[in-house]
Amino acid sequence: MDLKLYKSKIQSSKTIRITGSKSESNRLLLLKSLYSNIVLENLSNSDDTSLMQKAIASNDTLVDIHHAGTAMRFLTAYYATTTNQDVVITGSKRMQERPIAILVGALRDLGADVSYVNEDGFPPLKITPSKITKHKVTLKANVSSQYISALLLIAPSLPNGLKLILEGEITSVPYIKMTLSLLEELGVKTNFDNQIISIKPLTKSINIKTFTVESDWSSASYFYSIIALSDIGTTVTLKSYKSRSLQGDAVLANLYENFGVETTFFEHSIRLHKSTTKISTPINFNLSNAPDIAQTIAVTCFGLGVECHLSGLHTLKIKETDRLIALQSEIEKLGGEVNTTENTLHLKATKSVNESVEIETYNDHRMAMAFAPLALKTAIIIKDAAVVSKSYPDFWRDLESIGIKLREITAN
Numbered sequence: 319m320d321l322k323l324y325k326s327k328i329q330s331s332k333t334i335r336i337t338g339s340k341s342e343s344n345r346l347l348l349l350k351s352l353y354s355n356i357v358l359e360n361l362s363n364s365d366d367t368s369l370m371q372k373a374i375a376s377n378d379t380l381v382d383i384h385h386a387g388t389a390m391r392f393l394t395a396y397y398a399t400t401t402n403q404d405v406v407i408t409g410s411k412r413m414q415e416r417p418i419a420i421l422v423g424a425l426r427d428l429g430a431d432v433s434y435v436n437e438d439g440f441p442p443l444k445i446t447p448s449k450i451t452k453h454k455v456t457l458k459a460n461v462s463s464q465y466i467s468a469l470l471l472i473a474p475s476l477p478n479g480l481k482l483i484l485e486g487e488i489t490s491v492p493y494i495k496m497t498l499s500l501l502e503e504l505g506v507k508t509n510f511d512n513q514i515i516s517i518k519p520l521t522k523s524i525n526i527k528t529f530t531v532e533s534d535w536s537s538a539s540y541f542y543s544i545i546a547l548s549d550i551g552t553t554v555t556l557k558s559y560k561s562r563s564l565q566g567d568a569v570l571a572n573l574y575e576n577f578g579v580e581t582t583f584f585e586h587s588i589r590l591h592k593s594t595t596k597i598s599t600p601i602n603f604n605l606s607n608a609p610d611i612a613q614t615i616a617v618t619c620f621g622l623g624v625e626c627h628l629s630g631l632h633t634l635k636i637k638e639t640d641r642l643i644a645l646q647s648e649i650e651k652l653g654g655e656v657n658t659t660e661n662t663l664h665l666k667a668t669k670s671v672n673e674s675v676e677i678e679t680y681n682d683h684r685m686a687m688a689f690a691p692l693a694l695k696t697a698i699i700i701k702d703a704a705v706v707s708k709s710y711p712d713f714w715r716d717l718e719s720i721g722i723k724l725r726e727i728t729a730n
Protein backbone atom coordinates (compact mmCIF):
# COMPACT_ATOMS: atom_id res chain seq x y z
CA MET A 319 0.00 0.00 0.00
CA ASP A 320 1.32 3.42 -0.97
CA LEU A 321 -0.09 6.60 0.55
CA LYS A 322 -0.27 10.06 -0.93
CA LEU A 323 -0.09 12.78 1.69
CA TYR A 324 -1.48 16.10 0.53
CA LYS A 325 -0.19 19.48 1.60
CA SER A 326 -1.90 19.93 4.96
CA LYS A 327 -2.13 22.11 8.04
CA ILE A 328 -2.35 20.78 11.59
CA GLN A 329 -5.58 21.30 13.51
CA SER A 330 -4.38 22.73 16.77
CA SER A 331 -5.10 21.30 20.23
CA LYS A 332 -5.69 17.66 19.30
CA THR A 333 -4.74 14.84 21.66
CA ILE A 334 -3.19 11.55 20.60
CA ARG A 335 -2.61 8.47 22.73
CA ILE A 336 0.52 6.74 21.47
CA THR A 337 1.10 3.03 22.07
CA GLY A 338 3.53 1.81 24.75
CA SER A 339 7.30 1.80 24.25
CA LYS A 340 8.34 -1.30 22.30
CA SER A 341 11.71 -1.29 24.07
CA GLU A 342 10.14 -1.35 27.54
CA SER A 343 7.46 -3.83 26.43
CA ASN A 344 9.89 -6.36 24.99
CA ARG A 345 12.10 -6.27 28.08
CA LEU A 346 9.15 -6.63 30.42
CA LEU A 347 7.64 -9.54 28.46
CA LEU A 348 10.88 -11.47 28.87
CA LEU A 349 11.08 -10.62 32.58
CA LYS A 350 7.43 -11.59 33.09
CA SER A 351 8.18 -14.98 31.62
CA LEU A 352 11.07 -15.46 34.07
CA TYR A 353 9.27 -13.96 37.11
CA SER A 354 5.58 -14.63 36.68
CA ASN A 355 4.30 -12.17 39.30
CA ILE A 356 4.48 -9.26 36.86
CA VAL A 357 1.41 -7.40 35.58
CA LEU A 358 1.87 -5.26 32.47
CA GLU A 359 -0.18 -2.24 31.44
CA ASN A 360 -0.04 -0.11 28.27
CA LEU A 361 2.01 -2.71 26.39
CA SER A 362 3.00 -1.72 22.86
CA ASN A 363 0.64 -2.88 20.09
CA SER A 364 3.57 -2.95 17.64
CA ASP A 365 4.45 -5.95 15.46
CA ASP A 366 7.75 -6.27 17.31
CA THR A 367 5.96 -6.67 20.63
CA SER A 368 3.32 -9.08 19.23
CA LEU A 369 6.14 -11.20 17.83
CA MET A 370 7.92 -11.23 21.20
CA GLN A 371 4.69 -12.13 22.98
CA LYS A 372 3.89 -14.93 20.55
CA ALA A 373 7.39 -16.40 20.73
CA ILE A 374 7.42 -16.44 24.52
CA ALA A 375 3.96 -18.02 24.71
CA SER A 376 4.73 -20.80 22.23
CA ASN A 377 6.63 -24.05 22.48
CA ASP A 378 7.56 -24.03 18.81
CA THR A 379 10.99 -25.18 17.78
CA LEU A 380 11.16 -22.69 14.89
CA VAL A 381 10.66 -19.06 15.91
CA ASP A 382 10.46 -16.31 13.27
CA ILE A 383 10.76 -12.78 14.64
CA HIS A 384 10.63 -11.05 11.22
CA HIS A 385 12.22 -7.57 11.52
CA ALA A 386 12.26 -7.29 15.33
CA GLY A 387 15.84 -6.64 16.46
CA THR A 388 15.08 -6.60 20.18
CA ALA A 389 13.13 -9.86 19.92
CA MET A 390 16.01 -11.49 17.99
CA ARG A 391 18.65 -10.46 20.50
CA PHE A 392 16.63 -10.83 23.72
CA LEU A 393 15.14 -14.22 22.76
CA THR A 394 18.56 -15.61 21.83
CA ALA A 395 19.73 -15.04 25.40
CA TYR A 396 16.39 -16.19 26.81
CA TYR A 397 16.39 -19.52 24.94
CA ALA A 398 20.05 -20.04 25.82
CA THR A 399 19.05 -20.23 29.49
CA THR A 400 15.51 -21.60 29.40
CA THR A 401 14.96 -23.99 26.51
CA ASN A 402 14.71 -27.75 27.05
CA GLN A 403 14.58 -28.53 23.31
CA ASP A 404 16.53 -27.35 20.27
CA VAL A 405 15.13 -24.03 19.02
CA VAL A 406 15.92 -22.31 15.74
CA ILE A 407 15.39 -18.57 15.81
CA THR A 408 15.24 -16.75 12.51
CA GLY A 409 13.96 -13.51 11.03
CA SER A 410 13.40 -11.56 7.83
CA LYS A 411 15.94 -11.38 5.01
CA ARG A 412 17.25 -8.16 6.56
CA MET A 413 17.42 -9.72 10.02
CA GLN A 414 19.68 -12.38 8.51
CA GLU A 415 22.06 -9.57 7.53
CA ARG A 416 22.09 -7.90 10.97
CA PRO A 417 25.16 -9.05 12.97
CA ILE A 418 24.79 -11.10 16.14
CA ALA A 419 28.30 -12.58 16.60
CA ILE A 420 29.09 -10.46 19.68
CA LEU A 421 26.07 -11.80 21.56
CA VAL A 422 26.58 -15.39 20.38
CA GLY A 423 30.27 -15.19 21.36
CA ALA A 424 29.39 -13.95 24.85
CA LEU A 425 26.73 -16.62 25.36
CA ARG A 426 29.13 -19.34 24.22
CA ASP A 427 31.83 -18.01 26.56
CA LEU A 428 29.32 -18.32 29.38
CA GLY A 429 28.66 -21.97 28.50
CA ALA A 430 25.61 -21.78 26.20
CA ASP A 431 25.26 -23.94 23.09
CA VAL A 432 24.41 -21.58 20.21
CA SER A 433 25.29 -22.33 16.59
CA TYR A 434 24.81 -20.66 13.21
CA VAL A 435 22.40 -22.35 10.84
CA ASN A 436 23.72 -20.62 7.69
CA GLU A 437 26.32 -17.89 7.75
CA ASP A 438 28.67 -17.40 10.71
CA GLY A 439 27.85 -14.22 12.60
CA PHE A 440 24.23 -13.92 11.47
CA PRO A 441 20.80 -15.39 12.17
CA PRO A 442 19.27 -17.95 11.94
CA LEU A 443 20.65 -19.50 15.12
CA LYS A 444 20.17 -22.92 16.66
CA ILE A 445 20.02 -22.97 20.44
CA THR A 446 20.55 -26.31 22.12
CA PRO A 447 19.70 -26.88 25.80
CA SER A 448 22.74 -26.33 28.03
CA LYS A 449 23.73 -24.92 31.39
CA ILE A 450 25.27 -21.50 31.74
CA THR A 451 27.96 -22.10 34.31
CA LYS A 452 30.20 -19.03 34.17
CA HIS A 453 29.34 -15.60 35.48
CA LYS A 454 31.88 -13.30 33.85
CA VAL A 455 32.25 -12.35 30.20
CA THR A 456 33.91 -9.68 28.07
CA LEU A 457 32.19 -8.26 24.99
CA LYS A 458 32.41 -5.36 22.56
CA ALA A 459 30.00 -2.56 23.38
CA ASN A 460 30.32 -0.35 20.30
CA VAL A 461 28.07 -2.23 17.86
CA SER A 462 24.67 -2.66 19.52
CA SER A 463 23.50 -2.16 23.10
CA GLN A 464 20.88 -4.85 22.48
CA TYR A 465 23.52 -7.57 22.98
CA ILE A 466 24.25 -6.14 26.42
CA SER A 467 20.58 -5.74 27.34
CA ALA A 468 19.92 -9.32 26.23
CA LEU A 469 22.57 -10.61 28.65
CA LEU A 470 21.40 -8.32 31.45
CA LEU A 471 17.82 -9.53 31.16
CA ILE A 472 18.82 -13.15 31.86
CA ALA A 473 21.54 -12.21 34.35
CA PRO A 474 19.50 -12.32 37.61
CA SER A 475 18.20 -15.78 36.73
CA LEU A 476 21.76 -17.19 36.46
CA PRO A 477 22.96 -18.96 39.61
CA ASN A 478 25.81 -16.50 40.23
CA GLY A 479 24.47 -13.46 38.44
CA LEU A 480 26.68 -11.85 35.82
CA LYS A 481 29.61 -9.55 35.39
CA LEU A 482 29.95 -7.91 31.96
CA ILE A 483 33.22 -6.29 30.98
CA LEU A 484 32.49 -3.89 28.15
CA GLU A 485 35.15 -3.11 25.55
CA GLY A 486 35.25 0.02 23.42
CA GLU A 487 32.96 3.03 23.41
CA ILE A 488 29.53 2.02 24.70
CA THR A 489 26.78 2.83 22.21
CA SER A 490 23.06 3.53 22.83
CA VAL A 491 23.75 3.80 26.58
CA PRO A 492 20.21 4.87 27.63
CA TYR A 493 18.86 1.51 26.43
CA ILE A 494 21.29 -0.27 28.77
CA LYS A 495 20.21 2.02 31.61
CA MET A 496 16.56 1.28 30.79
CA THR A 497 17.26 -2.45 31.21
CA LEU A 498 19.07 -1.84 34.49
CA SER A 499 16.25 0.38 35.82
CA LEU A 500 13.62 -2.25 35.07
CA LEU A 501 15.74 -4.88 36.84
CA GLU A 502 16.16 -2.57 39.84
CA GLU A 503 12.38 -2.05 39.96
CA LEU A 504 12.05 -5.83 40.24
CA GLY A 505 14.43 -5.82 43.18
CA VAL A 506 17.61 -6.87 41.36
CA LYS A 507 20.89 -5.35 42.59
CA THR A 508 22.82 -3.85 39.68
CA ASN A 509 25.98 -1.84 39.35
CA PHE A 510 27.21 0.01 36.24
CA ASP A 511 30.59 1.54 36.83
CA ASN A 512 32.73 2.70 33.94
CA GLN A 513 33.03 -0.34 31.61
CA ILE A 514 31.76 -2.98 34.05
CA ILE A 515 28.20 -4.03 34.80
CA SER A 516 27.48 -6.43 37.67
CA ILE A 517 24.14 -8.09 38.32
CA LYS A 518 23.35 -10.08 41.43
CA PRO A 519 21.15 -13.17 41.15
CA LEU A 520 17.52 -12.77 42.16
CA THR A 521 17.02 -15.70 44.46
CA LYS A 522 13.75 -14.97 46.15
CA SER A 523 10.49 -14.95 44.22
CA ILE A 524 9.09 -11.47 43.66
CA ASN A 525 5.93 -9.94 45.05
CA ILE A 526 3.25 -9.06 42.55
CA LYS A 527 4.37 -5.98 40.68
CA THR A 528 2.58 -3.84 38.10
CA PHE A 529 4.56 -2.04 35.42
CA THR A 530 2.79 0.63 33.39
CA VAL A 531 4.74 1.03 30.18
CA GLU A 532 5.27 4.65 29.22
CA SER A 533 4.23 5.51 25.67
CA ASP A 534 6.90 5.35 23.01
CA TRP A 535 9.16 8.42 22.75
CA SER A 536 10.62 7.40 19.38
CA SER A 537 7.03 7.44 18.05
CA ALA A 538 6.52 10.87 19.63
CA SER A 539 9.40 12.17 17.52
CA TYR A 540 7.23 12.40 14.40
CA PHE A 541 4.89 14.80 16.20
CA TYR A 542 7.85 16.88 17.34
CA SER A 543 8.81 17.11 13.67
CA ILE A 544 5.25 18.05 12.68
CA ILE A 545 5.09 20.84 15.24
CA ALA A 546 8.57 22.07 14.24
CA LEU A 547 7.33 22.36 10.64
CA SER A 548 4.04 24.05 11.63
CA ASP A 549 3.07 27.69 12.12
CA ILE A 550 3.71 29.48 15.40
CA GLY A 551 1.02 28.65 17.94
CA THR A 552 0.33 25.10 16.71
CA THR A 553 -0.01 22.55 19.52
CA VAL A 554 -0.57 18.84 19.96
CA THR A 555 -0.93 16.82 23.16
CA LEU A 556 0.54 13.32 23.44
CA LYS A 557 -0.33 10.66 26.05
CA SER A 558 0.93 8.86 28.24
CA TYR A 559 4.27 10.39 28.99
CA LYS A 560 6.15 11.38 32.11
CA SER A 561 8.99 13.77 32.83
CA ARG A 562 11.22 11.06 34.30
CA SER A 563 11.37 8.64 31.43
CA LEU A 564 13.37 5.42 31.11
CA GLN A 565 13.62 6.09 27.38
CA GLY A 566 16.66 7.94 26.04
CA ASP A 567 14.60 9.38 23.19
CA ALA A 568 12.90 11.64 25.75
CA VAL A 569 15.86 13.89 24.94
CA LEU A 570 13.55 15.08 22.12
CA ALA A 571 12.07 17.60 24.52
CA ASN A 572 15.46 19.32 24.77
CA LEU A 573 16.61 18.81 21.20
CA TYR A 574 13.43 20.23 19.64
CA GLU A 575 13.77 23.45 21.62
CA ASN A 576 16.35 24.19 18.92
CA PHE A 577 13.51 24.05 16.38
CA GLY A 578 11.14 26.25 18.38
CA VAL A 579 9.13 23.40 19.91
CA GLU A 580 8.31 23.85 23.59
CA THR A 581 7.34 20.84 25.69
CA THR A 582 5.10 21.15 28.73
CA PHE A 583 4.87 18.12 30.98
CA PHE A 584 1.56 17.33 32.69
CA GLU A 585 0.88 14.37 34.96
CA HIS A 586 0.36 11.84 32.16
CA SER A 587 0.85 13.81 28.98
CA ILE A 588 3.05 16.29 27.14
CA ARG A 589 1.96 19.31 25.13
CA LEU A 590 4.13 20.34 22.20
CA HIS A 591 3.84 23.95 21.13
CA LYS A 592 5.51 25.84 18.32
CA SER A 593 6.71 28.99 20.01
CA THR A 594 9.24 30.61 17.67
CA THR A 595 10.62 30.36 14.16
CA LYS A 596 14.11 31.38 15.34
CA ILE A 597 16.58 28.54 14.90
CA SER A 598 20.25 28.83 15.78
CA THR A 599 21.95 27.10 12.90
CA PRO A 600 23.77 24.99 11.99
CA ILE A 601 22.26 22.15 14.01
CA ASN A 602 24.98 19.90 15.40
CA PHE A 603 23.85 16.85 17.39
CA ASN A 604 25.64 13.67 18.46
CA LEU A 605 22.94 10.96 18.46
CA SER A 606 24.91 7.92 19.64
CA ASN A 607 22.57 7.81 22.65
CA ALA A 608 19.40 8.27 20.59
CA PRO A 609 19.92 6.61 17.19
CA ASP A 610 16.22 6.03 16.47
CA ILE A 611 15.44 9.75 16.16
CA ALA A 612 18.20 10.51 13.64
CA GLN A 613 15.89 10.12 10.64
CA THR A 614 13.23 12.33 12.22
CA ILE A 615 15.75 15.08 12.93
CA ALA A 616 17.38 14.95 9.49
CA VAL A 617 13.98 15.34 7.83
CA THR A 618 12.90 18.13 10.21
CA CYS A 619 16.06 20.06 9.28
CA PHE A 620 15.44 19.44 5.60
CA GLY A 621 11.83 20.64 5.89
CA LEU A 622 12.92 23.75 7.79
CA GLY A 623 15.67 24.42 5.24
CA VAL A 624 18.41 24.43 7.88
CA GLU A 625 21.90 22.98 7.72
CA CYS A 626 22.59 20.12 10.08
CA HIS A 627 25.44 17.90 11.10
CA LEU A 628 24.52 14.65 12.86
CA SER A 629 27.21 12.41 14.34
CA GLY A 630 27.33 9.21 16.42
CA LEU A 631 25.34 7.41 13.71
CA HIS A 632 27.48 4.24 13.26
CA THR A 633 24.63 1.93 14.37
CA LEU A 634 22.30 3.23 11.65
CA LYS A 635 24.04 1.11 9.04
CA ILE A 636 22.89 -2.16 10.66
CA LYS A 637 19.28 -1.32 11.47
CA GLU A 638 16.13 -2.18 9.44
CA THR A 639 18.02 -0.85 6.42
CA ASP A 640 21.24 1.12 6.03
CA ARG A 641 19.55 4.27 7.28
CA LEU A 642 22.38 6.58 6.23
CA ILE A 643 22.13 5.51 2.59
CA ALA A 644 18.32 5.50 2.71
CA LEU A 645 18.18 9.02 4.16
CA GLN A 646 20.65 10.34 1.63
CA SER A 647 18.88 8.93 -1.40
CA GLU A 648 15.36 10.00 -0.35
CA ILE A 649 16.36 13.52 0.79
CA GLU A 650 18.25 13.98 -2.47
CA LYS A 651 15.12 13.02 -4.47
CA LEU A 652 13.33 15.81 -2.64
CA GLY A 653 16.01 18.30 -3.69
CA GLY A 654 18.33 18.21 -0.66
CA GLU A 655 22.08 17.77 -0.57
CA VAL A 656 23.44 15.20 1.85
CA ASN A 657 26.90 13.85 2.59
CA THR A 658 27.43 10.81 4.76
CA THR A 659 30.37 8.96 6.28
CA GLU A 660 30.33 5.73 8.29
CA ASN A 661 28.90 7.59 11.28
CA THR A 662 27.83 11.10 10.25
CA LEU A 663 25.29 12.85 8.09
CA HIS A 664 25.65 16.39 6.83
CA LEU A 665 22.69 18.20 5.26
CA LYS A 666 23.06 21.49 3.45
CA ALA A 667 20.41 24.18 3.86
CA THR A 668 17.88 23.90 1.02
CA LYS A 669 15.20 26.43 0.16
CA SER A 670 12.46 24.25 -1.36
CA VAL A 671 11.11 20.71 -1.28
CA ASN A 672 10.34 18.92 -4.58
CA GLU A 673 6.65 18.09 -4.96
CA SER A 674 4.94 14.67 -5.11
CA VAL A 675 8.17 12.69 -4.73
CA GLU A 676 7.81 8.94 -4.07
CA ILE A 677 9.66 8.05 -0.88
CA GLU A 678 11.00 4.49 -0.75
CA THR A 679 10.84 3.06 2.76
CA TYR A 680 13.16 0.01 2.46
CA ASN A 681 11.16 -2.11 4.98
CA ASP A 682 11.97 0.55 7.56
CA HIS A 683 9.08 1.91 9.61
CA ARG A 684 11.12 4.98 10.55
CA MET A 685 11.70 5.95 6.90
CA ALA A 686 7.91 6.14 6.39
CA MET A 687 7.21 8.03 9.60
CA ALA A 688 10.18 10.40 9.39
CA PHE A 689 9.24 11.67 5.91
CA ALA A 690 5.48 12.00 6.57
CA PRO A 691 5.76 15.43 8.32
CA LEU A 692 6.93 16.93 5.01
CA ALA A 693 3.22 16.95 4.06
CA LEU A 694 3.18 20.29 5.88
CA LYS A 695 5.41 21.62 3.10
CA THR A 696 4.24 19.77 -0.02
CA ALA A 697 2.44 16.68 -1.33
CA ILE A 698 4.49 13.52 -0.83
CA ILE A 699 4.03 9.81 -1.56
CA ILE A 700 5.09 7.20 0.97
CA LYS A 701 5.71 3.77 -0.55
CA ASP A 702 4.75 0.62 1.36
CA ALA A 703 3.20 2.72 4.11
CA ALA A 704 2.04 -0.30 6.16
CA VAL A 705 5.69 -0.75 7.20
CA VAL A 706 4.92 1.52 10.20
CA SER A 707 3.32 -1.43 12.05
CA LYS A 708 6.78 -2.53 13.20
CA SER A 709 6.57 0.04 16.01
CA TYR A 710 3.43 2.17 15.52
CA PRO A 711 0.51 0.49 13.71
CA ASP A 712 -1.89 3.43 14.30
CA PHE A 713 0.47 6.05 12.89
CA TRP A 714 -1.54 6.95 9.77
CA ARG A 715 -4.84 7.06 11.67
CA ASP A 716 -3.27 9.37 14.25
CA LEU A 717 -1.78 11.57 11.56
CA GLU A 718 -5.18 11.95 9.88
CA SER A 719 -6.74 12.79 13.23
CA ILE A 720 -4.58 15.91 13.55
CA GLY A 721 -5.34 17.12 10.05
CA ILE A 722 -2.91 15.48 7.59
CA LYS A 723 -4.89 14.61 4.46
CA LEU A 724 -3.96 11.28 2.97
CA ARG A 725 -5.24 8.79 0.41
CA GLU A 726 -4.29 5.26 -0.55
CA ILE A 727 -2.90 4.99 -4.07
CA THR A 728 -3.49 1.78 -5.92
CA ALA A 729 -0.99 0.56 -8.49
CA ASN A 730 -2.05 1.06 -12.16
Ligand SMILES: O=C(O)C1=C[C@@H](OP(=O)(O)O)[C@@H](O)[C@H](O)C1
Nearest residue numbers: 341388462463464490493610633
Ligand atom coordinates in the same frame (compact mmCIF):
# COMPACT_ATOMS: atom_id res chain seq x y z
O1 LIG B 1 17.34 -1.97 23.34
C1 LIG B 1 16.48 -1.46 22.63
O2 LIG B 1 15.26 -1.51 22.90
C2 LIG B 1 16.93 -0.73 21.43
C3 LIG B 1 18.24 -0.33 21.29
C4 LIG B 1 18.74 0.44 20.13
O3 LIG B 1 19.51 -0.41 19.32
P1 LIG B 1 21.14 -0.40 19.29
O4 LIG B 1 21.64 -0.60 20.64
O5 LIG B 1 21.45 -1.54 18.37
O6 LIG B 1 21.54 0.93 18.74
C5 LIG B 1 17.59 1.02 19.32
O7 LIG B 1 18.05 1.46 18.07
C6 LIG B 1 16.48 0.01 19.10
O8 LIG B 1 15.42 0.55 18.35
C7 LIG B 1 15.91 -0.42 20.42
Ligand SMILES: C=C(OP(=O)(O)O)C(=O)O
Nearest residue numbers: 385386387388610637638
Ligand atom coordinates in the same frame (compact mmCIF):
# COMPACT_ATOMS: atom_id res chain seq x y z
C1 LIG C 1 16.32 -0.18 15.24
C2 LIG C 1 15.07 -0.40 15.60
O1 LIG C 1 14.60 -1.57 16.06
P1 LIG C 1 15.27 -3.00 16.23
O2 LIG C 1 16.75 -2.84 16.26
O3 LIG C 1 14.73 -3.51 17.52
O4 LIG C 1 14.82 -3.83 15.07
C3 LIG C 1 14.08 0.70 15.56
O5 LIG C 1 12.97 0.51 16.04
O6 LIG C 1 14.37 1.81 15.04
